[in-house]
Amino acid sequence: MSKLTRRAFISAAAVAGGGVVIGIAMRPGNQVKDLAAKLGDESEGLVHTYIKIDSDNLVTAIVPHSEMGQGVHTALGQMLAEELDADWDQVKVEEAPAIGEYATYSAGRRYLLSGIDFPNLVIPTVDGMMMNVADMLNLQITGGSMSVRTTGILAMRIAGAATREMMQTAAADAWGVPVDEVSTGDSHVAHGPSDRREPYAAFAAAVAEMTPSQTPTFKDPADYKIVGTYVPRRDIPAKVDGSAQFALDVRLPDMAYASVVRSPVPGGSVAAVDDAAARAIEGVVDVVLIPQSSVGGMLGETISSEAVAVVADSYWTANRAVQALNITWSETGFESVSSDDIYAQFERDISAKTERETDRKAGETESAFASAARVLDADYHVPFLAHTCMEPLNATADVKSDSAEIWVGCQNPLGFRRDVASILGMDPENVTLNNHIMGGGFGRKARPDYAMQVALLSRAVGRPVQLIWSREEDVRQDFYRPAVQSRFRAAFDSDDNLIAWENTYTNKNEPIEAPLIPYSVPAQDIGYVSSPVHIPFGAWRSVDHSQHGFFTESFIDEAANAAGKDPYEFRAELLQNSPRHLAVLTRVAKEAQWTRPLPAGRGRGISLQESFGSLVAQVVEVTVADGQVAVERVVAVIDPGLAVAPDGIAAQLESGIIYGLTAALHGEISIENGAVAQSNFDDYKSVRMNEAPLIETYVINSGHDIGGAGEPGTPGIAPALANAVFDATGLRIRQLPLGNFDLNYQAEESGVVG
């Protein structure tokens, strides 16, 4: 270990049994001056990932990313195997344990070096760029659609290519032949002229003595055999027979179960508890008050409010007992706040433009509006949203006097370990965290509150405890996609050209570029005002793109209509200087047969959204009948630069589209009396089989830098849907969710919904 961390950015060493391990490590002072200056000494290096080649020629990649459904282990394995020239059937990918050596250094390195491209979960605002090394050491994030783009590009490819080169060199030395005559393939080295062929494992010992190249030569993508091809996901067989082990499936000797409840109004604490009825239920072990705590870190502050938990012999008992608690919650001052109040506050703050900050200023918007032949204006807003992962939040802990062990599914194992250690007053070295595959994450499982709760519960009752949040608690105690209002003005000249675009919205998070538009509008003024609310913010699949995608791609459609132009052609005219965007848009129009006439009651809408390094265009076809919309078909085109796992990309597009469609049709967390009004899937609805459209996906490998896949499908579905409803009915949708509106009734009122 010390050899790896001290010597080089990438290093090799022998392991027991005749294999070799290749580590991608960070050596202090090597790459990032600002970071190196904060490291204590040479031993404080970070090893990012290991590649191990066993004596039986099995290649194992140990990667610091969590699996929440996105198929990341398979895609990262493909990238390694490709550059290594490995036999795919003899490559295994495992998730790294939550120890400091596996911090996702490359995720940090990329944004430190480039300064523009950083994981959305890592830094809430651009101001968060100032980091310290303690945070860096506890960063093991899966999010921001970043795993392939960072660990894949910066670690897996380099390790694979460097190892392949060392294998060639070792074989050439052993055989006494020129290295350029040694070929590789299927985890073997070969020398054609002398008809020699040996497995990589035969040269493991020799390779372990070498220093890997930090700048190995990569393959020509035209020669790829594994990247870009269909390979079945490795995790799927265990997910069809019930054997996959989620954190909820952990079973420990003498384990008790717990259920928990917090103040319905966020931030509230416990004024009084009458637990007599709860304790009277057979099987109840204890009623435990969990104090408020907060932890910092690069994710921003996580406040875990005071809570009351019941520990019992069964989750069913514990949850019934929680419902039998009679709790008086303290006043927070927010008890009278409703969603209407929040929207009214947004309206005031946007109108006042106090301390408005600018995202983009180009040209002269004031003079453009002053001289405009026509001005179009519109206000949009969207509600708060919960994540509702299929697997409710849960964690299991076994806390002893001087050590603790945690079982959890999370998007930041090292951060969770640090935070659990912090709340227990322990050294992180004494906390073992076992990270499981997650039943969905979507950003929620980057917040450690549930793991911190269970640690305190296990300590309180002196035995292992599995804490399971009820679905009601999951819906009401989330870190929410924020409610946002966005105000637009567009100016047109007398020839119906769009000459100015003005946009002011509430509350910026990230990615910073989310509200920007790809269209060449000469004058632009895009900015935001701060309008704080008491509902806690969380990263929700695609983060700020989830709202701005709807806003900007709906308003550009309004602009097209105002200009009397076809929505596709209007966009295309404004993308003449952006060939990559234009190609994606043009392709989706072609695949969707954009100009094919539709029957009455049917409509078609389009959207284009760049996010997380990928471009996605969508066309949605709807039928509107009896005031209700049915989504018939979605055609989606993505340009991710290069699709490492094409079926994985297709699955992520399908998934992102359905996730966004749920939000567009049904998603609304509303605030009543300061609290979340919804509680479960009966009043916080999801798209189901009967509402799911046919989705067709197309991939363009443009050769640009590899982009993300997990999130880019989500932002474009709501605007394409709303634009399709406009096409079918003439009704412009400016608020979500669509399911709130009777499209017949609204038609009689005005041409605008919302």
Place this chain on the structure above:
Amino acid sequence: MSTSFWINGEQQTVDVDPSKPLLWVIREQLALTGTKFGCGIAQCGACTVHIDGQAMRSCVTPISRVEGRQVTTIEGLRSDDGELHPLQQAWIEHQVPQCGYCQAGQLMSASALLSNNPSPSDADIDAAMSGNICRCGMYGRIREAIKTTSVASATHEKLFYNGAEVENV
């Protein structure tokens, strides 16, 4: 109070509160963890099992209701000789699961559907499967996997779900 029932072909007797839901008996007393908790109110279908061959939500089924009855969980969906159920094979072929958490329930609903109706229409699939939420949104793949497993699979139209069309430029 004790309840006796059959689970995956084996007789079990448990001594629990008769109102305890079957889901928690399966997970806690019997340690069969393939059946999942998702909502607790029969809204999401993650807890779906078969009771006498019918798909039921185990989270709202009191254990007393299964006295003497046959319960099948995802662990019992394989054939007696250990072969995967044709739907499980189709799930792999179509790469259906993403996070996988809902899939035990999806498979139990789908297998109950096919055992009652070997050739379901799209409307039949909607009716049988709309009680199961998949937050990863894999409905299209689920539908196609069911169709290819059903006897009428040959008549179904082009599949869109086994990979995107990829163009290199």
